Amino acid sequence: MELSRREVHPLVSLDYRVRVPAMFIVGLVLLSYFWDFPKSLMLWTAIAFTGLVWPQLLYLAARLSPDSRAAERRNLLFDSFLLGCWAAGMSFCPLPSMMMVTAILAACLSIGGGRFALSAAGAVAGGALFVGAFMGFHVNTETSIATTILSVLGTFSFTAIFGYQSHVQTRRWLAARKELAAQNERIQEQYEVIESALQSALEANESAKQASQAKSAFLANMSHELRTPLNAILGYSEMLAEDAVAAGHADIVPDLQKIQTAGKHLLGLINDVLDLSKIEAGKMRLYLETFEVKTVVDEAAVTARTLVEKNGNRLEIRCPDGLGSIREDVTKVRQVLLNLLSNAAKFTKNGLVTLDVSREVGVAGNWVFFRVSDTGIGMTPEQTARLFEAFGQADAGTTKKYGGTGLGLAITRKLCHLMGGEIAVESDAGRGTVFTVRLPGEIENFDGDATSVRLTTQPGVKLPAVTGVAAIAGVAAPSRGRPLVLVIDADPAAGELMERLGGREGFDVAVARTGAEGLRLASERKPELITLDAILPDMDGFKALEALRSDAGLARTPIVVMTVVDDRDRGLSLGATDYFVKPIDLERMAAILARRRSGAAA
Amino acid sequence: MPRILIVEDNELSRDMLSRRLEKRGYEVATAADGEEGIAKASADEPDLILMDLALPVLDGWEATRRIKAGDRTARIPVIGLSAHAMAEDAERARRVGCDDFDTKPVELPRLLSKIEALLARRPQP
Numbered sequence: 271m272e273l274s275r276r277e278v279h280p281l282v283s284l285d286y287r288v289r290v291p292a293m294f295i296v297g298l299v300l301l302s303y304f305w306d307f308p309k310s311l312m313l314w315t316a317i318a319f320t321g322l323v324w325p326q327l328l329y330l331a332a333r334l335s336p337d338s339r340a341a342e343r344r345n346l347l348f349d350s351f352l353l354g355c356w357a358a359g360m361s362f363c364p365l366p367s368m369m370m371v372t373a374i375l376a377a378c379l380s381i382g383g384g385r386f387a388l389s390a391a392g393a394v395a396g397g398a399l400f401v402g403a404f405m406g407f408h409v410n411t412e413t414s415i416a417t418t419i420l421s422v423l424g425t426f427s428f429t430a431i432f433g434y435q436s437h438v439q440t441r442r443w444l445a446a447r448k449e450l451a452a453q454n455e456r457i458q459e460q461y462e463v464i465e466s467a468l469q470s471a472l473e474a475n476e477s478a479k480q481a482s483q484a485k486s487a488f489l490a491n492m493s494h495e496l497r498t499p500l501n502a503i504l505g506y507s508e509m510l511a512e513d514a515v516a517a518g519h520a521d522i523v524p525d526l527q528k529i530q531t532a533g534k535h536l537l538g539l540i541n542d543v544l545d546l547s548k549i550e551a552g553k554m555r556l557y558l559e560t561f562e563v564k565t566v567v568d569e570a571a572v573t574a575r576t577l578v579e580k581n582g583n584r585l586e587i588r589c590p591d592g593l594g595s596i597r598e599d600v601t602k603v604r605q606v607l608l609n610l611l612s613n614a615a616k617f618t619k620n621g622l623v624t625l626d627v628s629r630e631v632g633v634a635g636n637w638v639f640f641r642v643s644d645t646g647i648g649m650t651p652e653q654t655a656r657l658f659e660a661f662g663q664a665d666a667g668t669t670k671k672y673g674g675t676g677l678g679l680a681i682t683r684k685l686c687h688l689m690g691g692e693i694a695v696e697s698d699a700g701r702g703t704v705f706t707v708r709l710p711g712e713i714e715n716f717d718g719d720a721t722s723v724r725l726t727t728q729p730g731v732k733l734p735a736v737t738g739v740a741a742i743a744g745v746a747a748p749s750r751g752r753p754l755v756l757v758i759d760a761d762p763a764a765g766e767l768m769e770r771l772g773g774r775e776g777f778d779v780a781v782a783r784t785g786a787e788g789l790r791l792a793s794e795r796k797p798e799l800i801t802l803d804a805i806l807p808d809m810d811g812f813k814a815l816e817a818l819r820s821d822a823g824l825a826r827t828p829i830v831v832m833t834v835v836d837d838r839d840r841g842l843s844l845g846a847t848d849y850f851v852k853p854i855d856l857e858r859m860a861a862i863l864a865r866r867r868s869g870a871a872a
Numbered sequence: 873m874p875r876i877l878i879v880e881d882n883e884l885s886r887d888m889l890s891r892r893l894e895k896r897g898y899e900v901a902t903a904a905d906g907e908e909g910i911a912k913a914s915a916d917e918p919d920l921i922l923m924d925l926a927l928p929v930l931d932g933w934e935a936t937r938r939i940k941a942g943d944r945t946a947r948i949p950v951i952g953l954s955a956h957a958m959a960e961d962a963e964r965a966r967r968v969g970c971d972d973f974d975t976k977p978v979e980l981p982r983l984l985s986k987i988e989a990l991l992a993r994r995p996q997p
Contacts, residue, residue, distance in 0.1 A: 497955055501977040502884035508980070509892060537977065557963065 279339040281381065282332040285346070288431060289325040292373060295424045297321015299366045300356060302417040320352065343382060350374050350390040354397020361410035362398075365421040373428040380432055380439075486551030493544040497537065504533045542677035546660060549684045556599040556688065563593040563638060566603050567627055574611035582620040583644075585611075589627040596638055596711050602685050603709065606693075609682045610642040610705045617703070618646030629711060632762060636711030643704040649697040657695055658683040752778045753798035753867070758788030758814065760807050764832060767854065768801060775863040785809035793821055799866050800824075804833035804841070811835075812844055819845040828866065830859075874991050875899040877918040879909035879935065880953075881927050885976070889922070892980055906930025910938055913945045920990055921950045922983075924976075925965065933968045940969035949990040953978070 300317045307313070328345040335341035353374050357367040371394055378390035413421075511526040548554045567589045578585040607625070614623045626641040649657070660680040686693040691709035755772045757765050757779060765781035772779040780795060782788035785806040792800060800818065804811035811833065818824050828847040838849040848862060876898050880886040883904075890900040901916055903909040906927045913921060921939065925932035932952065939945045951972045952965035965973040972986050 494955060497976075498882055498885075501882075502888065504977045505885070505888040505892075509888065512895075 278333055279342060282329065282338050282342045285342055285377075285381070286325060286329045288377070288435075289328065289349070292428065292431075293325050294321050295420075295427065296353070296356070296370060299369065299417060299420045299424055300360075302414060302420050303360055303363065303366055305416075306414070320356070324352070343386065346374075346378050346381065346386075347390060347393045350378065350393035351397040351400075354394035354399075355401045356397075357394070358398040358401035358405065358407070361405075361408050363410050363413055363417075365413060365418055366424075369421045369424045369428070372425065376428065376432045380436060483551050486547040486553075489547035490544055490551065490553075493540045493547070496540050500533060500537055500540070504530060504537070507533065539677070542681060545681050546677060546684065549681070549688060554688060556602070558597050558599055560595050560597045561600050562595050563627060563629075564589055564591070566600055567607065567625065567640075570604055570607035570611060571625065573608060574615065577612050578615040578623050581615060581618060583615060583618050584622050586622060586624045587627075588624065593627060593629050593638070594711075596709065598689055598709060602689060606682050606685050606707060607640060607642075609678045610640075610707070613678060613705075614642050614644035614646065614703070618644040621645035621702075630762070631711070638709050638711050640707040640709070641704060642707075643702060645702040648699045648701050648703050649695075650699045653699075654695050654697050658693070752776060754778045754780060754795055755863070756788065756791055756795065756797035756800045757781045758785065758792075758800065758806065758811075759803040759832065760784065760805070761803065764801075764803065764852075764854075767856075771856065771860055772863060775860060776867050777863060783807070785811070785814040788814060789817055789821075792818055792824055792827075796823060797827065799863070800827060800829045801832045802829055802846075804831060804835040804837070812840060815841070815844045815846060828862075830862065873897060873899045874919040875901065875916065876987070877901045877903065877909070877912055877916065877921045879903045879906070879921065879927065879932065880924040881905055882924075885924075889978060896984065906932060906935035909935050910942075910945075913939050913948060914942060917944060918948060919994065920987060921948055922987075923950050923952055923970070925952050925954045925961070933964070936965075936970055937968045947994075949994070951983075951986055951990065 297317055297320055300320065304313055304317065328348065332338045332341040332345060353370045357370060360366055374394065375387055375390060379387040382390075507526050507529040511523050511530075514520065514522050514526065545554075567587060571585065571587050575585050611623065611625065622643075622645050624641075624643045626639075626643065628639045628641075630637050630639065658679050660677055683693050686707055686709070689709055691707060693705060693707045695703065695705050697703040753776075755768060755777045757768045759765055759768075759781070760783050765779075765783075769779045769781070777798065780791055780797070782791050785808050788800075788802070788806075791797075802811055802815060802818070806814060811831070815829060815831065818827075818829055829845065830848045830850060831841045831846045832850045832852060832854055834852045836851050838851075841849045850859065876893060878886060878890055878893075878900060880889065880902070881904050886902050886904070890902055893900050901912055901918060903912045907930050909921070909923065909927070909932075910930070912918075923932045923936055925936075927935065936950050936952065939948065939950060949971040950969065951974055952961075952968075952970035953974055953976055954961040954965065955976050962973045971990055974983050974986060
């Protein structure tokens with residue numbers, strides 16, 4: 271604002287430079303015209319004002335105006351009015367009047383165009399009428415030689431000034447046009463460069479895609495060709511083993527069985543490679559049908575139970591009734607669950623494998639979550655990073671010790687993506703692992719004959735996080751020793767936020783969506799810190815706060831109220847440790863957690 | 873003794889499967905492609921057909937469809953065999969008329985139970 275008042279429009283300074291000499295000439299002409307008139311102080315003051323003060327006054331007005339260009343156009347109209355006044359004052363004496371009116375009209379024409387010049391002509395007429403009304407309208411053709419010469423000289427100089435000005439304008443315009451053309455040419459050149467770069471990028475992408483598909487097709491064929499002789503190896507070694515027993519050569523049976531074991535491993539590898547290459551080549555089809563979530567979970571559990579129990583593990587299925595049905599490829603959902611369960615079984619001994627199923631319906635859509643947790647050997651972050659890559663088993667030793675092809679999880683993830691879902695893993699070396707799969711609960715606009723599910727999510731809607739924090743806490747909390755934050759909040763966003771923040775600060779986070787669940791979890795799990803919303807679906811949050819405080823075991827647990835209700839005094843008087851009005855100040859919350867964490871560790 | 877027709881192009885697989893079935897008391901005939909399979913099915917009218925689905929000349933899908941369309945062969949149970957356990961193959965096998973489906977490499981006990989189940993269903997003469 272300050273700057274724009276000081277920076278005047280270039281038009282203002284240009285006009286000022288023209289107006290100062292022009293008005294001086296006008297002043298001289300007036301002086302010579304009125305020389306022989308009776309001397310009056312008022313007249314001489316008016317002439318001096320016009321010739322010397324007027325241009326400064328207009329310049330000042332334009333400078334002070336917030337829109338200096340509009341102010342300058344008004345100034346030109348004042349000029350016109352003033353000169354109209356003088357024309358009438360000089361009884362329309364032809365030569366000086368002509369000089370003044372021509373000059374101002376030429377100026378207005380060059381700056382504002384025809385329409386503006388017409389307004390200026392109106393202002394001239396207005397000035398003439400104004401003065402004429404007092405002095406009467408007579409025409410005086412008599413002038414002194416000096417006035418005539420001054421008027422002619424003035425006309426010449428004005429014509430010269432405006433003529434030169436229009437010459438300069440034209441040259442500027444031509445130069446600008448030339449520069450513009452050159453710029454256009456440069457832009458065109460750059461555009462062509464970009465265009466050709468884009469073209470070659472598209473071509474490269476296309477050929478890369480083709481190469482990848484050719485590779486996948488080759489792998490698929492290879493797998494088929496490999497499998498045929500392998501069938502023979504497996505079949506004949508099995509026959510030989512049968513015959514050997516019958517013929518009394520039981521001693522060679524173990525060797526024949528080794529051929530079979532190795533052959534079956536090879537077959538598993540080939541099948542997995544084929545699956546993977548089919549998915550990558552876009553040839554894996556989805557056969558969608560609507561089925562009960564519970565049915566497929568039960569089927570997978572029946573198949574996996576023997577595997578899980580082989581290592582002395584217990585299998586626990588947490589699949590509430592009323593989960594409803596989903597529309598997916600049931601075979602592939604089953605395959606995903608079996609892969610995860612057998613994976614958990616393989617890496618856990620005398621522990622617990624849990625399959626936890628839940629459904630979330632909210633703004634982000636309708637999702638079904640499958641969480642497979644184990645209390646097995648777990649993984650380091652470096653190992654989890656490569657986990658979903660083909661042949662990305664933790665290390666070569668793992669393959670030797672635990673078997674498997676190293677392709678199962680790569681296939682599992684690809685299947686999840688194919689079905690419009692996601693998979694994530696969280697693990698703690700020595701403590702256990704949680705795999706979380708998120709699948710769409712309903713798929714619309716799908717013709718049932720495609721190779722993948724494309725989801726139509728609204729932009730800006732954040733999908734629910736694929737996180738197993740709550741699950742891992744639920745399974746392994748007693749042995750993990752990480753302190754717990756309990757979030758009592760019906761808003762999933764709050765839970766998610768605290769899971770992120772708390773996880774970063776070294777806490778486990780449990781979320782309760784209702785007051786009743788919150789009170790139960792608080793007394794069962796004895797959290798290190800509780801956050802509480804004042805608005806809960808089943809009870810007043812302040813009532814919940816009172817109830818928490820009346821529990822002797824929680825009397826000293828910090829309770830932070832996080833809510834949209836701005837009633838800090840009430841919260842604190844009921845025993846809240848701190849009071850946050852949503853949206854949550856993340857830094858402050860992180861600081862509270864960090865403080866609590868160091869306090870808990872001490 | 874029940875008579876089984878094996879339609880399989882790979883010589884080793886054919887030999888292996890027929891010997892193992894014969895050892896368990898079945899009477900086995902073989903065919904090496906789809907055309908031959910159809911011909912033997914209508915000439916011999918076996919009690920059951922094991923049909924590899926990837927066959928030369930005439931593939932197993934089409935051969936099964938024709939067998940199931942023939943007046944005298946329609947009643948013969950057919951077990952489709954395919955190299956890889958893809959759900960789509962099983963689905964497609966049922967669509968062309970296979971009574972059951974199994975994967976290769978053959979796991980003999982499982983295949984035997986499927987054979988026995990289908991043979992038990994046939995009308996007693």
